[in-house]
Amino acid sequence: MKRIPKGEGQTGIAPKTKSIRAAFEKGMNVLFFLCGAVAVLFVLFISVYLIVSGIPAIREIGLADFLFGQVWKSTAKEPQFGILPFILTSVYGTAGAIVVGVPIGFLTAVYLSKAASPKIAAVIRTAVELLSGIPSVVYGLIGMTILVPAIRTAFGLSSGATLLAAIVVLAIMVLPYIISVSETALCAVPKEYEEGSLALGATEMETYFRVSVPAASSGIAAAVVLGVGRAIGEAMAVMMVAGNVANMPSLLESVRFLTTAVASEMSYSAGLQRQALFSIALVLFLFIMMINAVLAILLKKGKKS
């Protein structure tokens, strides 16, 4: 019998002759390809948009004056558009968050992947997931109501909304990413390496830190880079705790990041000021693309070894 069985799949649009069927399959192929192509288009679209809208102001202000100018006075009569304060604030803020967050995250990951019993590990893993699920505005709110007043009284400042507050908030925000990516890398270290080290009379801690950690180093580096990307791109939480003044960065001063520079003036800006904000976004975008490239290299390296 050459009848095609009347199965579930033969109802509806599924065709019954060979040529129509082939055309149908071809059509599905094209359809799915278009879905995939959309992702590529989005990236191209965003890149092109940021570049095109970011270049005019840089042209008008001059690249050196824009990048290295120390004064940002966008609404003054003779406006100045130097974004060095924002660049340095973003760099220092991110570096600070990494310096605080990485050791804690990394050591937690070592405990989680090597020393914790399965039950405790499950608890910590859930905690890490939940931490990463907390919205950034909630972090901002907590920073505003706990950290900022605490810094004000601790250092006797008129306002506690400072780079320091932003660093602490960012450190907490990058923690879950650092932990989960390093943990994955540490778990992938073959058990044989650790056995080899233990059999030589090394203690467990010596084994973890001198064999497992070096073996997972590219994965751990990727965790750090991912953390850098998250910290440098965070806007709202930082906006709520950093005071948002365009000072050159200093730990106990109110500062403005690249992200918050874009966000804080966007709603009322016009003309060159507005275009300068697009240029800041372009600078931020370039930073992120660089970080992405490093991340991709590290992850590839980790997969190989």
Added chain:
Amino acid sequence: MEHKSLRRTVYDRTMRILIRVCAALTCLLLAFLIGYIFVNGIPNITWQLLSTEPSFRSDTIGILPNLVNTLVLILGTLLIVLPLGAGAAIYLTEYAQNRRVVAAIEFAAETLSGIPSILFGLVGMLFFTELLGWGGSIRAGIMTMVIMVLPTIIRTTQESLKSVPQSYREASLGLGSGKWHMIRTAVLPSSVDGIVTGYILAIGRILGESAALLFTAGSASILSSNLLQTINSSGGTLSVALYMYVSERGELEVGFAIAAILMFLALLLNLTAKVAGKKLKR
């Protein structure tokens, strides 16, 4: 019998303690954050807050419009990104032959997932609200969110599709089904858990997003009379409303109340994702 040197003993003890302290710190931090938000937020959650619009005349604040906006925004985004993301993932795992094309799409998805949300907000604003003339509107917010969560959806769907054993595919094709029929009947059903988990993650991201929505969907807190009007007009989600009430108006109590609601929803989503991952697998 000699013991190991003092230096080694100290190193071992110190590291043992240090990693435990750091792990404990992480957990305590979470416990503290949750506790702090709930203690400060729950007392401020009132029926009036949940069920009304803000009113200047009676000087009351209500977050009903924000709840509605959040819901509409999430549903709208999922409606579009669901077929798009699943389609892209299906293409990557089932159809794509050309390695270069796969690499390009995966690279694009990775790049998208690394872009800060403020940049999505900016481009969304320039393109949807200005160039297309949609104005600050939920639909501009929806489109921006679609771009933003697409990589999450692609990645999680792709992972769950990859985890389907090759033998299922061979069995189905061996019975004479076409490729799409094979995917629909053999591949998708056995990867549904991962796909659902991906959507839950995406909901979490939209729920917590503020920077990208502030300049696209706006921050209005007004109830519209119908769905179409809601989508076409400006509306702030819960996260955006939290920011506005706290930063612009200094209403900390309302901020804590919204934060408690957001935290509760985040916990709920996490739990749902876990249960869904386990249940649907069976």
Added chain:
Amino acid sequence: MQAGTIISAQDLDLYYGENQALKKITMDIPERQVTALIGPSGCGKSTFLKTLNRMNDLVPNVRIEGTITYRGQDIYMPKLDVTWLRRHVGMVFQKPNPFPMSIYDNIAYGPRTHGIRNKRQLDEIVERSLRGAAIWDEVSDRLKKPALSLSGGQQQRICIARALAVEPDVLLMDEATSALDPISTSKIEDLIAELKKQYTIVIVTHNMQQAVRISDRCAFFLLGQLVEFGETTQLFSTPKDKRTEEYITGRFG
């Protein structure tokens, strides 16, 4: 305990959870000889080997009764420092497991761990250990290269050199040649013959010809029990136990 015994097991029982993997093992391992442990897979020979330097501690739910002494020292007494034990009773694994570091760092890992920092001293140890493992000539010009770039047989000799670098007393080898090709295997067998002048060697092997070639004494394990233990030549020519005879004549296993 006989004279010249270095490790002695008395009534050793070992349980993995509910399963008893070793039953009342009593055995004296002689110093500076090669002792081979043979038997069908799952007979407990590897498990027994791992109890000798407490690598079984890594397995969850493992329980041990009875005693093992190393040079008269009870190695399962609660206050014992396992790092001390493992330094003196080294181990080479079935699958070569050099660390993902340079050859030099692999060999220097043990001495460094035990507190040697002096560069000249380390250089000396590395050379001596690599010569001891008969691989110096092959790698002396590329000590900074990653150890994982070597062939399997070379990697295994690196692992032996790494074990020698901490100057152990006893060397445990868990099927150390089973993952290697015949040429590498014979190189390592030659090496073992050389090493027994200085070290006590206990080797687990599933290859009976190998046991005959390299061991002085041989122990036959079956279902967690030590069936027979004696001079290798005697055990293979005139086994006392019927089960041993059946095994070595190839009736099972």
